[in-house]
Amino acid sequence: MANTATDLTEEDAADLQFPKEDDLSTFSRCNIFDNSDSTYCANCYCEVQSKYILCEKCKVNICLSCFSNGAEFLNHKNDHDYRVLSTNFVLFENSDWTAEEELKLLDCISNYGNWNLITQELPNRSVNEIIQHYEYFYLERNGCKGFPKVNFPDVALFPELVVPYRFRLADTDEPPRYLSNTVGFKSLAGYNPARSDFEIEFDKGAEDILSNLEFVDEDDPHYELLTKLQCSLVEAYNRRLQERQRWKNLIRSHGLLLVRKTHSWLKRYDNTINKNIYEKMIRFMQLCKPTKFEMLMEGLHRVGELKLHISRLINLRKIGITTLAEGRLYFKLKQSHEANKKSLKLFRQDPALNWKACKDSNFTIISKCSRRRSFAPIEISGMPGYSKLSPQEADLCSTVRLVPVTYFQLRDTLVSECRKNGSVSLQTARKLLKIDVNKTRKLYDFLLQEGYIQKTSSSIS
Structure with missing residues (x-):
């Protein structure tokens, strides 16, 4: 069809659906969509939205604004045959997503890389629906076999997620029953397994509140006031009892009955989290469930380990080591060097093999003189601070x-x-x-x- 009306308005051009009998979904699989510039206007280079014009002769896209103004460029003339296309059609088979949604999805993935932000741009789609659609039609290439193939690493093929933390639920089991006046009994922080309770109560002075309560005679003119005061004391005592029970449950649930075991557990974080930090963190133990607090501590521990590894890698890079093979060889040679250095030191200390010292007649006296022992330097790279x-x-x-x-x-x-x-x-x-x-x-x-x-x-x- 020849286009003789060059002064069409944008609304008139949008209403033209030519050819009427063609199914736009079949045209969506045309090779024009293989062109990387197929979604941009060939005249003004703006991205076409919703409806746009396809020149049948030049095979180029024209936005409605340029079409309504009768724009002519390159070999295109405003009397060429054309089609009015729309992005409001289903692009892939077995899918209810329109081409406009597909374009918006790809743009959001490129701009955001966050599923929650993508959901805001596609309010009619849920997060799981967006993820499943993208994985099925794009990553698995069910939408088009021409899509690039994604090579999944071995880590992504694991059936279960490997977590860096461990649950210490065994620590909440019934502790052993030590004999009284033993070290093991003292390490239970006053807990008596036979009674399933503590020998020394938390806030042991709570009962002192009620020790001075006396019976109030009803004929006393201050009977109501004294009764309210006594009720207030009883309520305060009940609150202290609740706090005592809360601390008991906290010690049991977090596995803090064995004092030595608790200290050894915290000692594990000395080089990664730092003592000053984890001593402050354990104050928040009462606000978390045991497994949640364990996950928090193990997560911080893992961060500290990664910092140590990164610091060691930086030190290796400073001395010129850039590959794993060079690193293995370096540590192997370093270990061999330390062993040879230690054996040489022992050799020099042996009076039977040190011929220089044998020349001295007073060698026996010199050998008895104690020299201060020198210690080897420690490796501090990666430590806190x-x-x-x-x-x-x-x-x-x-x-x-x-x-x-x-x-x-x-x-x-x-x-x-x-x-x-x-x-x-x-x-x-x-x-x-x-x-x-x-x-x-x-x-x-x-x-x-x-x-x-x-x-x-x-x-x-």
Whole structure:
């Protein structure tokens, strides 16, 4: 059909459904949709929405605005035959999704990557419906065999989700019945398994509230007031009893009966969560169910482990190791080096094999002289607070065998003392820190050298 009316309005062009007898769903499977630019106007390059025009001769798309203005471009003339197309048709077989919804779905996935936000753009579809549709027609390529094939990793093929946490439900079982006056009995935090109750009650002074209650005579002029006061005391006692029972249930449900086992469980988080943090976290134990709190702690523990791994990888990258094979070889050689270093040290300490020491006539006397044992540096990379250390501080912590968090606490103690008195002596530092004297001396000298503290004139050496 020749188009002679070039001044059609946008509404008139939208009402033209030519050809009437054609099924637009069959046209949707035409090869025109294989063109990457098939949804854009060939004149103004805007994205066509809802209804648009297809030039039968040029095989290009034209938006309604350009069509109604009689736009001519390239080889296209405004008297060419055309079709009025719409995106309001079903694109795939066995589906009730229109082409317009399909376009909106793909655009939202590209822009958002979040199913909840996509649901807001498609209010008539639920989250599960959107996910199932996308997986069936696009990922599994049931909509078109020309879709790119998705290679699923082995992790995605596991039948069950692997979780990083473990439930400690066994800790809530009935504890063993130790004999009285034994270490095991004391480790139960006062719990008596034979009575299934605690020997020492929580808030054991709660009954003192009722100890001074007396009978009130009805003829007393203040009978009503005294009765209300006594009722208030009884209500307060009941609230304290409820709190006592709540703490009992909390200790049982979270498996806190065995004190030593609880401490060993928390000790597991020293290097990943940090003692100061998990001591604050356990205060919220009363607000969570046992499994939920366990999941929270194990999740934080897993985060700490990942940080340790990342820190080690960063250190390996700094020394030029970029592949797993190089990393395995590095650790293998490092282990061999440490073993050889240890055997060489033992060899030098053996008087029968150390020929240099044999030249000295006083060798027997020298060998008896005890030398201070030197300890190997520790690996502190990835520990809590490691990222805040300067290279000099990291070297000091590794050599002196101090955890970064402990180093910060000791440093802040000496710095605050220096600010208070204007200077700090070595003797004062030993009294404040209360650690090994050699560690104190090295830490004290380092802080003096770095300018954190100032030395007093009476400081001892």
